[in-house]
Amino acid sequence: MRVLLTTDWWEPVVNGVVASVSTLRRELEALGCEVRVLTLSGGMRTWSEDGVYHIGSLSAQLVYDHARIGMPANKHVLAEILQWQPDVVHSQCEFSTHVWARRIARTLGVSLVHTYHTIYEDYTHYYSPSRTVGRKVVATFSRRLLEGTDAVIVPTEKVSRLLRSYKVRRPIHVVPTGLDLQRFRPATTAEERADAAALRASIGVRPDQRVLISVCRLAKEKNLDEVLENLAAAGREDVVLVLVGDGPYREELVHRAVELGIAERVRFTGVVDPQEVQRWYRIGDVFVSASLSETQGLTFIEALACGLPLLCRRDPSLAPVVIDGVTGWQVEGTEEFRLRLDQLLDDDISREAMSGAAVEHARDTCGAREFGQAVLEVYRQTRTRRTPRILSRQVVPA
Numbered sequence: 001m002r003v004l005l006t007t008d009w010w011e012p013v014v015n016g017v018v019a020s021v022s023t024l025r026r027e028l029e030a031l032g033c034e035v036r037v038l039t040l041s042g043g044m045r046t047w048s049e050d051g052v053y054h055i056g057s058l059s060a061q062l063v064y065d066h067a068r069i070g071m072p073a074n075k076h077v078l079a080e081i082l083q084w085q086p087d088v089v090h091s092q093c094e095f096s097t098h099v100w101a102r103r104i105a106r107t108l109g110v111s112l113v114h115t116y117h118t119i120y121e122d123y124t125h126y127y128s129p130s131r132t133v134g135r136k137v138v139a140t141f142s143r144r145l146l147e148g149t150d151a152v153i154v155p156t157e158k159v160s161r162l163l164r165s166y167k168v169r170r171p172i173h174v175v176p177t178g179l180d181l182q183r184f185r186p187a188t189t190a191e192e193r194a195d196a197a198a199l200r201a202s203i204g205v206r207p208d209q210r211v212l213i214s215v216c217r218l219a220k221e222k223n224l225d226e227v228l229e230n231l232a233a234a235g236r237e238d239v240v241l242v243l244v245g246d247g248p249y250r251e252e253l254v255h256r257a258v259e260l261g262i263a264e265r266v267r268f269t270g271v272v273d274p275q276e277v278q279r280w281y282r283i284g285d286v287f288v289s290a291s292l293s294e295t296q297g298l299t300f301i302e303a304l305a306c307g308l309p310l311l312c313r314r315d316p317s318l319a320p321v322v323i324d325g326v327t328g329w330q331v332e333g334t335e336e337f338r339l340r341l342d343q344l345l346d347d348d349i350s351r352e353a354m355s356g357a358a359v360e361h362a363r364d365t366c367g368a369r370e371f372g373q374a375v376l377e378v379y380r381q382t383r384t385r386r387t388p389r390i391l392s393r394q395v396v397p398a
Helices: 018-030 074-082 096-108 122-124 131-146 157-165 190-202 224-234 250-259 273-279 298-305 332-347 348-365 368-389
Strands: 001-006 032-041 047-049 050-057 057-059 068-070 090-092 113-114 151-155 173-174 210-215 239-244 266-270 286-289 310-313 329-333
Touching: 001 018, 001 096, 018 298, 018 368, 032 057, 050 074, 050 096, 050 266, 068 074, 068 096, 068 210, 074 096, 090 096, 090 368, 096 113, 096 332, 113 298, 113 368, 122 131, 131 157, 151 157, 157 173, 190 273, 190 332, 210 224, 210 273, 210 298, 224 239, 224 286, 224 332, 239 273, 250 266, 250 298, 273 298, 286 298, 286 332, 298 348, 329 332
Parallel strands: 001 032, 001 090, 032 050, 090 113, 113 151, 151 173, 210 239, 210 286, 239 266, 286 310, 310 329
Antiparallel strands: 047 050, 057 068
């Protein structure tokens, strides 16, 4: 099967969409598919390499950090894709590349599948002063966009229910994103353990200190203010919080840490190499988050696979990941955070048991191979439903 994946985000950007799409591409190829990617270039130039088409784009930095808007699609690129004739077009973003995905699918008369990664109503502060108005805008936008697809993939039941509340009528398939479990795993060799110790030392963490780690974009919707407030309220001088990532909210977080009197116990790593992120998980004792904007929480799953118990703000979307008392705890409020943190850090036997359960749970539920197989099955079902409606596969000139 020939599959075209379209996405506004691609490497070297680090986010859940990029991680999901790159994993899907690798697994589909392992299953015998031929896969190409259509994405946005980091500048005005259009170019292609190794089956990835980069369409020239303009910065949309004022709308969202690192966002870009695609230029009119290059005719040469479109002609090449149409000549290749993908069997399925799988869109991963709702904006520039989705327009091209829809055009290509309609021209060829093939299935258009879309993965809905982002709960946009959690981002209303970027585009609307009213959350109520923002939600109505998102519901209308999502419904109209998804009605033009043949199938929708979502990572959790939470997102499926949300789309049904928007009155989306297309077939919705819940397919959790998978992980490369050969890469995301605890340190197992003396060399890997030494690397973790050296990495801790490189950011000024002493051997006697415990590390809370969070891996995310430093943006308002990630609710990291609450993580800082919880750390301050916990009153543990032996704990260091390491924030891996960067974003537009970094300066506010630095200022807030100073206000709370915990600046010396917070480390900001900035952007790290996506291929090195597993090293950062391995320096931690506990993964922490207060985000309520997750569709699945891919970094939560990565942390699990690396053996970190989770301590997170209560959120229905995390129920399959954070199993209270087994893989970690979901909490509400500073007092419950302090209580569970003390349990995790002061009871080594319990924490080690949770660490083992985290790794086992990730292996049982988050394998990349199962992810690829599930998506491929969606393609097959969608093509079967569409077959009677396809009259021609003749290429229409771009």
